[in-house]
Amino acid sequence: MPQDWNRINEGAALTAASLNTRFSATVGELNALEELTVAPYALHREHLPSTALATATATIGSATNHTYDSTSEPYPGYGLAASWKVINTNGSLGTGTALLATFSTAVDLADTARFGGILVLANVHFILMEDANAAPTILGVYNGSCMFALQYQISGTWYTLARTERYASAASTLAGTGQLAVFKDIPIRTYLVYADVQGKGNEQVQAIRMVVSLNKPAALAGPIRARLRQGNLTAIALRAGTL
C-alpha cells in the first residue's frame, strides 16, 4: 500500500476533519488495491469468482434407439447448416429430448476480457447404419456415412462449426449376415472462441447442440438410415485468462 497516509502528530487535537480524512483515505486504499499490495498466492476461491462463468448441459438417457435417414437429414456439405437434425429421442421427427444445451443467459464472446471461450464436450452412441431400401444393399465401408457436428445458436439462428464435423461408416459386413451394428462412441470436443462466431450480427451464443445427417452415395438407391442411442453434451463458458 502506498505510504501516503499522514499520521496525527502527538499532542495534536482530533478533529472531525482529521478523522474523516484518514478514515476515508484508508477505505479508499482498501478499495483500490495496487498489484504490489497483494502478496503472492494471497487470493483463492473465496476472493475470486469461479472460472466457470456459465454452464449448460443436455443428456439423452434413452434405452431405445432413435433413427435418422438420408431423406429427412441429407448431409448438406462441409460447414453448411441446413438439413442437419438435432440428435433427439424421436429421431427424424425431431420432437424428443434433444442434445441441446441452452445457457440461461447468452454468452457474449465479444466480451473477451471476461470470456475466454466455451468448452464443449459431446458424446453419442452410434448403434447402426443400414440401407432402408425395400431391396437393401449390404453396406460396406464405402456405402455412405453418418455425419456428426456441433452447432451454436446466435439470435435464434443455428450455425455449424465446420471443424467439429465427424463421420462414421457402416460396419464392414460379411456376405449373408445382413447389416451389423457398429456400436461406436462418437466424441466431439472443441473450444468455441470469439473468432469462431464473428460476422453473425452479434457474438452472443445462446445454445449449443449436436446434430446428425447422412451422406448417401448417389449410386445407392437408399435411403440410408442410422440409429443412435445415449448421449450427453456439456458447454462451459470459461473465464478469460485474467480477472
Place this chain on the structure above:
Amino acid sequence: MPQINPLNTFIDGTTTAAAPVMENFYAPSLAPDSLEGMNGWLDEQNVATGGTAWLVDRPQIRPQSMSRARMVGLTGHCDLLDDVYATSAAIYSAIPGASISFYLPRAPAVTLLTWQIVGASDELYGAPGDPDVSLKLLVDGTLATSQFRFVAAALTGLAANDPRYAQRDRIWSGHASYIQGVNGLAAGWHVASIVQVRESPVFSRFRIRNMKYIALF
C-alpha cells in the same frame, strides 16, 4: 464481498461518541462498512481500476484453489475372465485403471470426468441382438444416466484359436459433467469408475488409456 462502504463521518462542533469511531474500525457485516474488511475479506472487487488498474493473474492465486485435476491410467491389457468376475448383469466390475478417487475440499462449480478406454469382446461376431458386454459409468455407487456403451462382438469363429476382428474393438472417449445447483458433487471424497456388465460368460479385454477428473471451483 463488495467494496467497503463509506464509514461513519463526524461533524465539527458535535461531540463524538465512541461507538461510531469503534464501528469504523470493527463492525462485522455482510455489507462491509468498517475497516474489518481488510481482515481477510478483500477480493477482486477491491482491485484498483482506472489509472492504476491491473489484472489478477496466476502469481496472486493460491495453487489448486481455483481448479484441481488428476489422471490415472493403466499400462497393458486388463483381461476380465469368467472365473474372476461374475457374469450377472446386476454385478458391475470396476475396471482397474479406469477408476479414480478424488477429494474435493469444497463443492466445485463444475466437475468434469473424462476417460478413454478400449474394449474388446470374444463374443461371436454376426450374432443378432445387442452385445453381451457393455460399459457404464458408476459414480459414488450410483450408475450415471446417459453413460452406456456396448462393446461390439468380434470373434471370427468358435473354434479354438479363432482370432477376433481387431477393427471391432471399440474406444469410449466419454465425459460426464456435474454442475453445482443441478447435479453437482459435494465437498469430500468421491469415486468414479467405468464398470463392465456382462450378460453371458464371455472373455473381455480392456486397454485403459486414462480416467480423469477436473474440478472448477
